[in-house]
Amino acid sequence: MGTKPSRKAAEAPESANLAALAKLTIASYETLERDLRARIATLEGQALRFETAIDNVSQGICFFDADERLILCNRRYAEIYHIAPEQLQPGLTLREIVERRVAAGTSTTDADAYLALARSVNSGMAPKAWTANLTDGRTIQVCHQPMPDGSWVATHEDITALAANRQIVDERISLQTLIDWVPDYLWVKDTESRFVVANRALSVDCGREKTGDMIGLTDFDLHAPELAQKFRAVEQNVLSSGQPMIDKEEFVVDASGAVRWFSSTKVPLRNARNDIIGLVGIAHDITARKQADILRDGQAHILEMIAMSALLEDVLDRLMRLVESQLTGIFGSVLLLDKDGSHLRHGGAPSLAKDYTTAIDGIAVGPKVGSCGTAVYRREPVIVADVMQDPLWEDYREVVAPFGYRSCWSTPILSHQGAVLGVFAMYSMTVREPTGAETRLIDFTTRIAGIAIERKLAEDQIHFMANHDVLTGLPNRALLEDRLSQALLYAQRYDRWVTVVFIDLDNFKLVNDTLGHNAGDVLLKTVANRMVECVRSTDTVVRLGGDEFVIVLFDQPTNVDLISETLQKIRAAIAEPVHLGRHRLRATASIGIANYPKDGTSPDTLLANADAAMYRAKEFGRDNFQFYAPEFNTRAHEKFVLQEELRNALAHSEFILLYQPQVDLRSGDVFAVEALLRWKHPTRGIVAPNTFIPTAEETGLIVPIGDWVLHEACRQNKAWQDAGLPPLTVCVNVSARQFREPNLIGRVVNALKDSGLEARYLELEVTESLIMQDVELAVATMNALQNLGVQISIDDFGTGYSSLSALKTFPVARLKIDKSFIKDLAVDENDQAVASAVISLGQNLHLRVIAEGVETDDQVAFLRKNNCDEMQGYHFSKPVSAQGIEKLLDGKRDG
Numbered sequence: 004m005g006t007k008p009s010r011k012a013a014e015a016p017e018s019a020n021l022a023a024l025a026k027l028t029i030a031s032y033e034t035l036e037r038d039l040r041a042r043i044a045t046l047e048g049q050a051l052r053f054e055t056a057i058d059n060v061s062q063g064i065c066f067f068d069a070d071e072r073l074i075l076c077n078r079r080y081a082e083i084y085h086i087a088p089e090q091l092q093p094g095l096t097l098r099e100i101v102e103r104r105v106a107a108g109t110s111t112t113d114a115d116a117y118l119a120l121a122r123s124v125n126s127g128m129a130p131k132a133w134t135a136n137l138t139d140g141r142t143i144q145v146c147h148q149p150m151p152d153g154s155w156v157a158t159h160e161d162i163t164a165l166a167a168n169r170q171i172v173d174e175r176i177s178l179q180t181l182i183d184w185v186p187d188y189l190w191v192k193d194t195e196s197r198f199v200v201a202n203r204a205l206s207v208d209c210g211r212e213k214t215g216d217m218i219g220l221t222d223f224d225l226h227a228p229e230l231a232q233k234f235r236a237v238e239q240n241v242l243s244s245g246q247p248m249i250d251k252e253e254f255v256v257d258a259s260g261a262v263r264w265f266s267s268t269k270v271p272l273r274n275a276r277n278d279i280i281g282l283v284g285i286a287h288d289i290t291a292r293k294q295a296d297i298l299r300d301g302q303a304h305i306l307e308m309i310a311m312s313a314l315l316e317d318v319l320d321r322l323m324r325l326v327e328s329q330l331t332g333i334f335g336s337v338l339l340l341d342k343d344g345s346h347l348r349h350g351g352a353p354s355l356a357k358d359y360t361t362a363i364d365g366i367a368v369g370p371k372v373g374s375c376g377t378a379v380y381r382r383e384p385v386i387v388a389d390v391m392q393d394p395l396w397e398d399y400r401e402v403v404a405p406f407g408y409r410s411c412w413s414t415p416i417l418s419h420q421g422a423v424l425g426v427f428a429m430y431s432m433t434v435r436e437p438t439g440a441e442t443r444l445i446d447f448t449t450r451i452a453g454i455a456i457e458r459k460l461a462e463d464q465i466h467f468m469a470n471h472d473v474l475t476g477l478p479n480r481a482l483l484e485d486r487l488s489q490a491l492l493y494a495q496r497y498d499r500w501v502t503v504v505f506i507d508l509d510n511f512k513l514v515n516d517t518l519g520h521n522a523g524d525v526l527l528k529t530v531a532n533r534m535v536e537c538v539r540s541t542d543t544v545v546r547l548g549g550d551e552f553v554i555v556l557f558d559q560p561t562n563v564d565l566i567s568e569t570l571q572k573i574r575a576a577i578a579e580p581v582h583l584g585r586h587r588l589r590a591t592a593s594i595g596i597a598n599y600p601k602d603g604t605s606p607d608t609l610l611a612n613a614d615a616a617m618y619r620a621k622e623f624g625r626d627n628f629q630f631y632a633p634e635f636n637t638r639a640h641e642k643f644v645l646q647e648e649l650r651n652a653l654a655h656s657e658f659i660l661l662y663q664p665q666v667d668l669r670s671g672d673v674f675a676v677e678a679l680l681r682w683k684h685p686t687r688g689i690v691a692p693n694t695f696i697p698t699a700e701e702t703g704l705i706v707p708i709g710d711w712v713l714h715e716a717c718r719q720n721k722a723w724q725d726a727g728l729p730p731l732t733v734c735v736n737v738s739a740r741q742f743r744e745p746n747l748i749g750r751v752v753n754a755l756k757d758s759g760l761e762a763r764y765l766e767l768e769v770t771e772s773l774i775m776q777d778v779e780l781a782v783a784t785m786n787a788l789q790n791l792g793v794q795i796s797i798d799d800f801g802t803g804y805s806s807l808s809a810l811k812t813f814p815v816a817r818l819k820i821d822k823s824f825i826k827d828l829a830v831d832e833n834d835q836a837v838a839s840a841v842i843s844l845g846q847n848l849h850l851r852v853i854a855e856g857v858e859t860d861d862q863v864a865f866l867r868k869n870n871c872d873e874m875q876g877y878h879f880s881k882p883v884s885a886q887g888i889e890k891l892l893d894g895k896r897d898g
């Protein structure tokens with residue numbers, strides 16, 4: 004709607020023209036009127052077009068003059084403020100118009116406030132715009148343009164709908180805010196895998212400041228190519244298949260370089276027409292859970308490795324990698340405590356610089372040796388936040404500086420018993436102390452490392468024990484074969500010799516039996532150490548068992564004389580006196596030598612031949628060495644055959660007994676006989692007991708053989724008695740092996756029962772050394788025998804080491820002076836001294852004394868002179884058959 008200013012403006016020229024016409028009376032009235040009407044029509048057309056244009060503008064428009072009177076306004080203005088158009092006539096003041104708006108409820112304030120606002124806005128020349136919220140809820144945007152003459156024009160636009168749109172915009176902004184609060188990654192990508200939306204968590208972790216910075220990027224802009232390619236492949240699969248990917252585990256390397264695990268879901272995004280237009284992704288950080296899983300799985304794997312006896316180095320390496328997988332910027336290291344307990348050796352540190360691990364390999368344990376040496380010294384964790392400042396690192400700063408490690412936290416690794424096994428250290432490139440999680444990981448790691456190291460030590464121990472002799476610590480037979488094989492390979496290759504030395508200590512059994520096992524052990528250890536000192540570190544000294552040793556001399560010169568020199572050295576070392584308690588002993592050895600390649604080319608042959616040579620040395624009277632000669636093997640073979648034949652001898656009744664009389668030195672009466680065993684060999688004839696008894700002892704055959712002797716002797720004695728001969732005592736030798744048999748008493752009872760012989764006519768001869776093996780047991784057994792009524796005598800007396808005090812407690816009837824003291828009795832003062840000492844000892848202890856091996860009159864005279872009670876020997880009679888005894892006694896009776 005217009006206010007027709009054009010018509011009003013046109014009326015003034017019309018009256019001026021008419022006046023002019025009247026005055027000037029030129030031109031005809033019609034012409035003028037026609038022109039005038041044409042001009043009016045033109046003006047009216049212009050006015051109508053202006054009015055129409057203004058009325059059709061969507062904004063309200065109003066013009067005010069400098070007196071604040073309305074020049075014109077359009078229909079939209081009236082509509083916006085709910086004022087009837089006719090109430091908005093030109094000339095109305097602004098106040099009047101505002102009052103109408105107040106009345107219509109379309110003002111923001113009362114009239115005065117509005118006028119104040121309008122005047123302030125109109126004060127300058129700058130255009131102003133503001134938003135007015137009407138009381139009816141609408142929002143009007145006002146743009147005010149002041150004119151130079153003080154008038155102004157203003158547009159008013161109802162932007163209620165737009166404001167509502169803005170709210171939608173705000174809401175959209177709120178949605179971004181919302182997703183920015185979500186700690187998970189949230190994103191939308193288009194079909195080309197470009198980010199369209201990304202939340203803050205994702206943006207920040209991708210190193211982008213604003214979420215908007217992510218828009219348009221792809222994974223190739225954010226991750227390593229392989230990882231990006233993996234993501235792209237997965238997403239393209241979702242987009243092409245339309246199948247969502249739910250909760251799949253994925254990892255990313257974040258901006259700090261740390262690996263993080265996610266459970267990702269990727270769902271295709273569809274438009275209203277159900278076309279796939281992109282992809283929505285959400286990824287939940289499961290790093291903590293994943294790490295816990297990795298830790299648990301890793302732990303299980305490592306424990307399995309330990310159980311499967313994997314190399315300790317591999318176990319520790321794996322353990323360090325596991326620790327490092329849990330943390331960022333941490334390098335793990337394990338150092339192992341050396342056997343000497345005062346140095347630390349490299350154990351495992353896969354991520355530490357090689358040069359650094361080499362530099363600290365072997366560092367000492369001490370009160371100021373970095374973190375590790377100090378932790379082991381103190382037996383407690385040592386946390387050093389800054390190695391460049393901490394005094395504990397003062398002496399090691401130069402070592403560590405080139406590698407950039409700044410903090411080092413060391414914890415001792417302890418065994419179950421609390422012994423320090425090593426130390427676990429965590430290095431970091433930054434100055435700091437461990438977090439709670441790191442401390443927990445340290446606890447975990449030291450525990451596992453402890454199990455691994457302890458297990459390894461136990462295995463080493465078992466391996467050592469399997470390959471070494473417990474007493475001397477020397478390699479044993481198992482290791483001997485290995486070392487000997489290696490030595491032979493070397494000799495083969497370089498055309499050298501290998502010397503195998505078989506050593507058997509002479510009379511060791513005697514030491515063991517008489518001085519006890521402890522003394523025997525000391526002797527063995529001493530001799531073992533001496534032998535080791537005599538040879539080079541490349542040679543091997545082995546204890547085969549008992550008193551047998553083997554030395555493998557590696558890489559020998561091909562010269563027997565040089566080998567002999569070494570052997571002399573070994574002999575001399577063995578022969579050095581050994582102090583065993585009060586006793587000073589000089590050990591000797593029988594030594595056999597076999598050389599590769601002359602005496603054999605395989606370990607077995609060389610050992611067997613050295614053994615045969617050693618036996619030869621024994622036969623040569625001990626305390627000497629023999630080089631192997633082929634004929635030695637014949638002897639070994641003979642021994643083997645003897646064993647086999649001995650096994651059959653009992654079954655084939657090849658044993659017989661001879662009896663040697665024992666005579667009372669004063670009366671000359673035969674009062675007893677000693678039963679002496681003989682083997683009637685089918686081809687070799689009568690075999691003396693010294694030839695086969697040691698073998699029978701070794702094989703245990705002495706037990707059934709001794710049983711037979713006992714039965715036969717009792718039977719024979721009873722037969723003599725039954726035949727009317729004067730009653731005799733029959734003396735039977737009992738060997739150590741028999742004496743240790745648990746049912747010895749039962750066997751004796753059986754022999755007596757079977758024969759019907761009274762116990763008092765049986766005497767058992769036990770050797771002095773046999774008793775000394777286990778005095779307590781021997782005394783108990785002897786007491787039991789005595790209770791049966793059986794007598795006991797000590798054979799070979801003087802050769803052993805019985806103490807006098809012990810002798811008093813032995814329930815024995817007789818001492819038998821060994822024939823070795825009798826042999827030279829007439830000439831040897833020492834033997835005389837021993838013999839007379841034994842005789843007087845017997846007298847003091849109220850024991851009878853019998854001399855054995857008496858052959859000459861001089862011997863008899865000496866014994867008589869020294870009041871010896873009895874004698875046995877060739878002087879009176881050699882051992883004879885049972886019939887021989889009968890004859891002898893008959894003769895005596897007759898005589």
Ligand SMILES: Nc1nc2c(ncn2[C@@H]2O[C@@H]3COP(=O)(O)O[C@H]4[C@@H](O)[C@H](n5cnc6c(=O)[nH]c(N)nc65)O[C@@H]4COP(=O)(O)O[C@H]3[C@H]2O)c(=O)[nH]1
Pocket residue numbers: 663678679680691692693696709712736737738768798799822855856857858875876877878882
């Ligand atoms: N040079 C010399 N020798 C004399 C003289 N008088 C006796 N002999 C020998 O000295 C040995 C005495 O027996 P032994 O000391 O018990 O020593 C015995 C005994 O330790 C053992 N022995 C013999 N028979 C048996 C047996 O049935 N059982 C067990 N376990 N050992 C037995 O064999 C050893 C040797 O027995 P034998 O060869 O019979 O040798 C016997 C005997 O023949 C003499 O005047 N001069």
